[in-house]
Amino acid sequence: MKFVTPYRGRFITVILLTLVLGVLAPTRPVLIQYTLDKDVATGNYDAMVHMMVILLVLLVINSIAQYVHTYLSGWLGQQVIRDIRARLYQHIIGLRLRFFDKTPIGRLVTRTISDVETLSDVFSEGLAAMAGDLLQIIFILGFMFYEDWRLALLSLSTLPLLLLSTYVFKEKIKVAFNDVRNAVANLNTFVQEHITGMNIVQIFGSEKREFEKFKEINEEHKQSNLRSVLYYSVYYPVAEIIAAAGIGLLVWYGAKGVINYEETGITIGKLIAFIMYIQMFFRPIRMIADRYNTLQMGIVSSSRIMNLLDEEEHVQKNGAHKPDHLNGEVSFEHVWFAYNEPDYVLKDITLHIRAGQTIALVGATGAGKSSIINLLNRFYEINKGTIRVDGVNLNDYDLGTLRRNIGVVLQDVFLFSDTIFNNITLGNPDVTEAMVWHAAELVGARKFIERLPGKLSYNVMERGATLSVGQRQLISFIRAMVYDPKILVLDEATSSVDTETEEMIQQAIVKMMSGRTSIVIAHRLSTIQRADKILVLDHGEIKESGHHEELLLREGYYSQLHKMQYKEFV
Template identity: 90%
Template sequence: MEKEKVSSGNIIDWSVLSRLMKFVRPYKGRFILVILLTVVLGVLAPTRPILIQHTLDHDVAFGNYDAMVRMMIVLMVLLVINSIAQYFHTYISGWLGQQVIRDIRMKLYEHIISLRLKFFDKTPIGRLVTRTISDVETLADVFSEGLAAMAGDLLQIIFILGFMFYQDWRLALLSLSTLPLLLISTYVFKEKIKVAFNEVRNAVANLNTFVQEHITGMNIVQIFGSEKREFEKFREINEEHKQSNLRSVLYYSIYYPVAEIIAAAGIGLLVWYGAKGIIHYEETGVTIGKLIAFIMYIQMFFRPIRMIADRYNTLQMGIVSSARIMNLLDEEEHVQQNGNHKPEHLHGDVKFESVWFAYNEPEYILKNISLHIQPGETVALVGATGAGKSSIINLLNRFYEINKGSIKIDGIDLKQYELGTLRKNIGVVLQDVFLFSDTIFNNITLGNAEVTEEMVWHAADLVGARKFIERLPGKLSYNVMERGATLSVGQRQLISFIRAMVFNPKILVLDEATSSVDSETEEMIQSAIVKMMSGRTSIVIAHRLSTIQKADKIIVLDHGEIKEVGRHDQLLLQDGYYAQLHKMQYKEFV
């Protein structure tokens, strides 16, 4: 499994941040309110030491009881206002964060489902899950604990510095004498924790990818007895995840005690100098009230300094996650939906004209493919594994784009069709049936409100699936569980038949849809296939040649090239590729 690289570079990527702020625009009013509340909180906090200083020096010192009571009331009112402002600031910033991550997650998922299959071929599913869930969730903290909180801390620091220098510049300088040490330790901490958080995010992505892939492929792991080996791989990845987290814990455990010691040293210097100043009041002008106010100031000053490092790293995590999300949103591996042709009905005339296709150029999978399928005609594609049969079907559905040539339906280039209309008119039944953890009805309709229950039952009657569905608890409301685990292989295949037929497609694609079912079920759905193909252009990917002997045309592929075209009897007489394939499958009878 390819591991994701640790990103590097500047923490505050303003281009990413500006793109993130575009998602805030619909909530501009709430965002402005958060900013105003941030300013209010930044101003309110430093006013308390001033009022306490005034009370000690002018009221307590002279025994002015009434003034003391009034000041107590003012302080209580300020505390209530501060608490109310803090409540709304916390709630609105949190609300804003949740609204934004909801919109981003919806935008991201909408983008992911529009990507072509080529993108999913090279991108681990676990990594996409991490982007959609974990990385987006991290962005909530950017609004609740990152930008707004960091701005509030900076404002508070500015106001505190202003009050301190206004009161006594000498005490202010002494209070800040230990600040360089704190800034240096904060910078070192920031740089260390930046790398640690990047490693944590990457470790989470790698862990998600490994778990998702191996749980999905658990049958392979157990069939080949690889449990211990895969567990060892998981142990190594999990160990990396643990070590990444422990490094971040280590940096926190060192930084905060160091920051406390530095802050305490500043307070100690302040108390020492302030006590001397009180004794020599006539020379210094230092009072008890001023000293206590400065002790409060320095505690209020160093707290946001310490918190800014933490806020900065919260913002950093959000920016890293944002960058990854934006990179995914910038991914251009999606089908260009530039067509607007939406015919009411298709005739089913399919033509490939000199089509070349490669998943990775210049390794062409299909080479100069030219074929013409008449409306209502049944065509079979045969050939060894890797011959290019499935690639032709993928191109017809525009899951991938061709490199050269053209594909036309009813004489119109495939790219001119509106994508939804195109795929709605091509019914596909795959050999490997995928069912979602949902009801039979929803697995058939896939959420299309136009499909009624009557239409589903009609399609079920056509493929002979009504009896087995009616025997299930809840019938169409029966939950098939993940990947249809509660149904047999044959039942899952019948559901896929209904799913293909309920939309009444004009072109039908069958990837040897009976190869995985028992003989009794095969006999039942073979008769249904005849009805399904009636009046439709049908393309059958054949693995067993016995199922295609009645096809109007058989196209033999080998290494991405068409080698032979004709009916079953004609191709046998030619004694070429098809005849060789036929002999290989029936050599026991030869």
Template identity: 85%
Template structure:
């Protein structure tokens, strides 16, 4: 299984951060509060050792009990302030992060649903799911554990260094003598853990892909008795996932003890030198308060440095995820352009004028197609698989944009129509019916509050589906489960009929609408189709030629070109492509 490539990126990609800041700006007040609290916490942390040093060297040495009590209250007050500031900082930064993540995810999903189908033909669904969920979730870590935390750690380090060198530069240099070793170990750990994290990410993706595919195709696995073989494959992928995680655990288990040893060595040097200086009072200006303060400084100093590697990887992965999200948002080539024309009434005249279309910009699937459909007329499209029949439907609905020519509805180019208004007036019934894991009502209305239950029942009566719906537990409230698994193929098709008719479209498209149903259901649906077509411009695509014999005009497509057009009788008399298709189909019944 091919591994997903994860770019390392730079620790800070300013162009990506500037894009992220646009999502932060609506919450500018909270963001400024987080910045101020980060600065405040950076100052408060090293203040406590400094005050303890002063108390020991002045108040304790002088035996001033009252001053010691006052200093105790001051330290307690600072601790309370620090705790409150830490609480507010953690909550507000988390709140800000979740607000931004919500906005980015909503913006991303809004962008995805505005893309043309051409984009989805070339982009794996799993990649879009990863962008919408995993990559956006990674961004939340940038706000809660990445950028803000790293800035806070760096500020804390700078203020600690300032207090240390102000107090005693000799002790500071000695205390920091082990820092190069810590930085070296941190760098090695950072590089190792980065690779380990990428391996874990790939292992999780492979595991998710395998499980999703095989649960979806479980019937194939069981039909061919492949359970044991597929389980062995799963165990191998699961083992790779375990090993990837163990490698990251190994690096952590090595790094933290090494960092502790280095930090302890620094403290040991400090105590040795400081104690020696205190005992040799005539040759040293080191005080007991300074020694205690510096021990506290070093402990405070090493903690954020040990966390830098984790912060770095969190920030880096967040930047990579941000870059992926921004690249998707920047894809304007596939965004459907929306017109503004919204006529009060559409009659249903449709014209294709010299239309050329290719899915991949090279191989045309429609070549110079011209056809006219008058309002209320029924047109049938026939031809072999791949002739271009479904492409006509896709273009009329503007699922794809044509390369050359024009398509007009009531004399107006479909590009000038408001897209939602145009599609609302074109009812489409496809061969492959997709139903969501929801109630029948919601699968028909798709959440549109303007569609009432009365409208749904009226459409159900029109297509003859009321009886089977009323027999279901809960009727319209019956949950059809994932992809309509609890319904038969015919029942799913009937629901798609209701979904198309509930908006009372002026143009009706039936794309192989009866090819997947049994003869009894087909007969019922054919009766419904006659009612549905009445007063509407209808485009029928069907392999079963018996279903289109009454069409006003039959158009024969072959390799994207119109070869013949006419009525059923005239085309049979012509003895051309249509007659050949007719003979081939009915030979099966001879």
């Protein structure tokens, strides 16, 4: 309802139209009863024609009101759904990476697309329609008991059976719909993960096995839907039989009453009116069962959506510090960090990087090198200790300001299905084409871009499929440099490129690091040798630190690593 508030005027109109429709429908049987008993029975043709005109006008008014009600309900639903989906996506992109580590992407896609779409049905055919049906039932009952309480009670004699069957149906279909939603989420998750990792599936020849897994999940989805179909196929015929039984009892008793009019006071008009009443009465009850389950599906979906929107633990907290300029001084003070406590991947890390200084991080896989980079960018929050940039606590910085001043080049380059220009600027209107070409010239990528059809307008397709690994890496270099960051991070940035490409960008790396604070993670030691300081990490702790020559003389971990790589190239 919070999302309905901006459209309260339209919402109130829908409620008023619901009231109007609830009153209009039961008036028709009353007018028909009056016409049959007063005009047709006495042969008053003119009065009958006059009543027919009134009925026609009421029908037109009812149709117009129904049209406006249906359109406004749908309009309101679509506006609210748009706002919820936008709010949900805004919330998702503001969550920490820790949340995405433990949440399947397919499940988030289901929340953003399928679950939100289910709420649209609640607005278009759920709440307002159910309110209209309930009002119509109330007015019909009022008219029925006002006209003849005996016929009213007889008409409602089969109602307990209908309510019982409706309740059983409601409970069964609720479970079935919940199973359907879970099956859809599982299907989305499986398809998303396996299409994304299709190269792994094909490399290891797992197509058949993965297809069998997909068939199992798909079968579960089918069975969940079939269960809901089964309940519908049973409920509606049962409801029709119960309603028909009520009409049959009414006709049997009413016909005898018409014959014995002097004793009962039941006229043919009253009998026909009650037959119309009972049909109008049972129809919304049957529809309420269906709409109730639409509402139940909406409740399940809204619960999932609101739980995600209420996720506060992993929301990135934004500071207020927005300096116009950063020097690039970085310090870690007794920092402890664990992805899952108490398994710390960084233990009591203390280091200081002067502005413009270049340090290198060396260590085996899992030593904690990339974790240091993740913490500097505030992708994750530290457990203990303090990280400062230019002497200011990292948590006090505005995230946008902080990350604009940290240029990151990762080993695994992600490119969107878009042009090279948009992949570099990421839609930032402040970045001009001249700035992109300047950065491309700096990293030595201008020539290969100019050879592409359309140059900067060339579409790289999903994940950069139409480019080589080296070309994707060069684009990531441009993307980092175009913002002129004060802190540069190279996380094994050349490990995925061939030797020729690496040689081409080594000079570019030297230019990139000039005048910037640089943090380099690399297995190849060609860049590391020029670093002002090298830190050797092992199991989350700093074991060695110093210059290249100094560490070689110590005959420690770094020296052993250097010898191993030297043997590879000898």
